[in-house]
Amino acid sequence: MLQNRESLSEECKTFLTNVEKDVIYHPIPESIVDKSLKTSYVDGWMAERKYNGVSGHEGTDIMASVDKRGVYPVLSMTDGVITNLGWLEKGGYRIGITTEAGTYYYYAHLDSYANIEEGMEAKAGELLGYMGDSGFGEEGTTGKFDVHLHVGIYFYEDGSEVSVNPYHILKFLENNKLKYAYS
Numbered sequence: 001m002l003q004n005r006e007s008l009s010e011e012c013k014t015f016l017t018n019v020e021k022d023v024i025y026h027p028i029p030e031s032i033v034d035k036s037l038k039t040s041y042v043d044g045w046m047a048e049r050k051y052n053g054v055s056g057h058e059g060t061d062i063m064a065s066v067d068k069r070g071v072y073p074v075l076s077m078t079d080g081v082i083t084n085l086g087w088l089e090k091g092g093y094r095i096g097i098t099t100e101a102g103t104y105y106y107y108a109h110l111d112s113y114a115n116i117e118e119g120m121e122a123k124a125g126e127l128l129g130y131m132g133d134s135g136f137g138e139e140g141t142t143g144k145f146d147v148h149l150h151v152g153i154y155f156y157e158d159g160s161e162v163s164v165n166p167y168h169i170l171k172f173l174e175n176n177k178l179k180y181a182y183s
Contacts (some may be wrong), residue, residue: 007176015155018101019169022078024124026173027107027151028062028072028131034183038065045165051090051136058163059106059152060170064131067111067147069111072131073180077173078105084088085118091150092134092141097122104161106152109135109145125178 021148021149031037039062046056064072076097083104084096091108095116098104111132136144153166 001151005065011157012116015103015164018099018103018155019153022080022099022101022103022105023169023173024079025075025077026170026177027075027077027149027181028180029075029180032037032141032179033181036065037174037183039063039072039171040065041067041167043165043167045167059108059150060165060167062093062131062151062170064147069132069142069147070130071182072149073149073182074107074128074131076108076124076126076128077151077179078103078122080105082116082118082120082123087139088135089137090135092136093132094128095128102155104154104156106150106154108150108152109133109148111142113149 028039041062043061044057049055049057070158078097078099080097080099082095083098088094093110094108096104096106107128109132110129113129114127116128131147131149133145133147151166153164154161
């Protein structure tokens, strides 16, 4: 994934090695039914966000070409345990999956969930739910922004949560998209 590792700290090298072992599939599959259902994303790492104050954007937003909630399936990029499931004011309906290596993969702004529960094992490629526009308010708030999936990746160092840029990992997974029948 990263060719020039010499300049990285030991913690970063370990994290990168773990992520390379963890990730298998891109979180949004390709539609074999409707080729117009595309997605796009840019490297917006730490771009300014304004909601209840100003903060840096700790993730990558995968935008839907068709701005309709509940259409695009969201798949697990990794194997792991569902350690968070439910509403967050900023992230809306979200899922957090922690891998065996301890890396935390965060999927936010969902419209709905698949038949999953906190504590369940998730497999790479498993359906987690559907892309939406939930968040930025009390539970059930939708429509404050376009339909998309926010992907975040975190690890813990000395007891502190460290956010890393998922953009390059998503680019790495572009050729590992599953094919699904959805329209």
